[in-house]
Amino acid sequence: MADLTPDQVKHHVRIYVMVFVALAFLTIVTVAISYLDLGPIASVALALFVASIKGSLVACYFMHLIDEKITIYWTLLITVAMFMVLLFVPLSTLLDHTQY
Amino acid sequence: MDIPYTVKDRPDTGLYNGKLGVWLFLASEVMLFGGLFSAYIFLRTGVDTWPRGADILDVPLATLNTLFLITSSVTMVMSWASLKLKDLAKFKLYAGLTLLLACAFLVVKYFEYTHKFHVGLFPSTNTFLGIYFTMTGLHVLHIIGGIIVIFYFWMPGSKMWESDPERFTNRIEIVGLYWHFVDLVWIFLFPVLYLL
Numbered sequence: 225m226a227d228l229t230p231d232q233v234k235h236h237v238r239i240y241v242m243v244f245v246a247l248a249f250l251t252i253v254t255v256a257i258s259y260l261d262l263g264p265i266a267s268v269a270l271a272l273f274v275a276s277i278k279g280s281l282v283a284c285y286f287m288h289l290i291d292e293k294i295t296i297y298w299t300l301l302i303t304v305a306m307f308m309v310l311l312f313v314p315l316s317t318l319l320d321h322t323q324y
Numbered sequence: 325m326d327i328p329y330t331v332k333d334r335p336d337t338g339l340y341n342g343k344l345g346v347w348l349f350l351a352s353e354v355m356l357f358g359g360l361f362s363a364y365i366f367l368r369t370g371v372d373t374w375p376r377g378a379d380i381l382d383v384p385l386a387t388l389n390t391l392f393l394i395t396s397s398v399t400m401v402m403s404w405a406s407l408k409l410k411d412l413a414k415f416k417l418y419a420g421l422t423l424l425l426a427c428a429f430l431v432v433k434y435f436e437y438t439h440k441f442h443v444g445l446f447p448s449t450n451t452f453l454g455i456y457f458t459m460t461g462l463h464v465l466h467i468i469g470g471i472i473v474i475f476y477f478w479m480p481g482s483k484m485w486e487s488d489p490e491r492f493t494n495r496i497e498i499v500g501l502y503w504h505f506v507d508l509v510w511i512f513l514f515p516v517l518y519l520l
Binding site (some may be wrong): 233236241248252258272278279283286287293295296300302304306307313314315 | 337338339343344347348351354355358359361363365366369370378383387390391394395397398401405408409500501504505507508511512515516519520
């Protein structure tokens, strides 16, 4: 993002506004979904899916990850892998059948 | 001796040092909040019943706060874009709006917390409230940290615009990265705690 011409910056600004509108709309969608009686698994999956889209929009456009250097992609790839390990740690308890 | 690579990109990373530094910091933040999300999954899957967040928490207020934060993310990135267009006055406007929205978030959170305490709901009341206060409390601390840093660059720190505008613009870019991360965390906290 070092050498942007004024026209390129103005183009970015238009994208930021569009992303903002999308985020506001998806926030309303997230709340609306919670009022639907979809069952626990479907509602969790759908809510996290919408949150993931919103998160991706923020990361790609506001944090400029859509056009970033390879060093940052590698850093984030390792981070995401470790984050997934962290999230799946609780599931390891399902493998433990010890009775206390 | 000047600090190297505050403006120019370092040849081996292709980035100025501050940017890579902030991304590495954000990687550690992912693991910090990741640990708490992992704890949430562990606690929730370990019990037969789990309260629905909407029955205990205030969804309309949290929705309002979500809108405050995503708007503040836009104003933050606009403040950086204003500097790219060499318009300090607009930077001040957008950074000021970011601060205002961040403070509005804190005011709403204050009303949410005090209402909970008023009706006798504390972190010690049950597991759900324990993890709710822990996760949102840590997030609030991040908001406060962001406010302090943005305020610094909004007022005294903006003097750097006169002496080294490119470096100041880079500083705003990496403050923005942090602020968008704080927004991103809330985007996941909101459905997980309030809606599911």
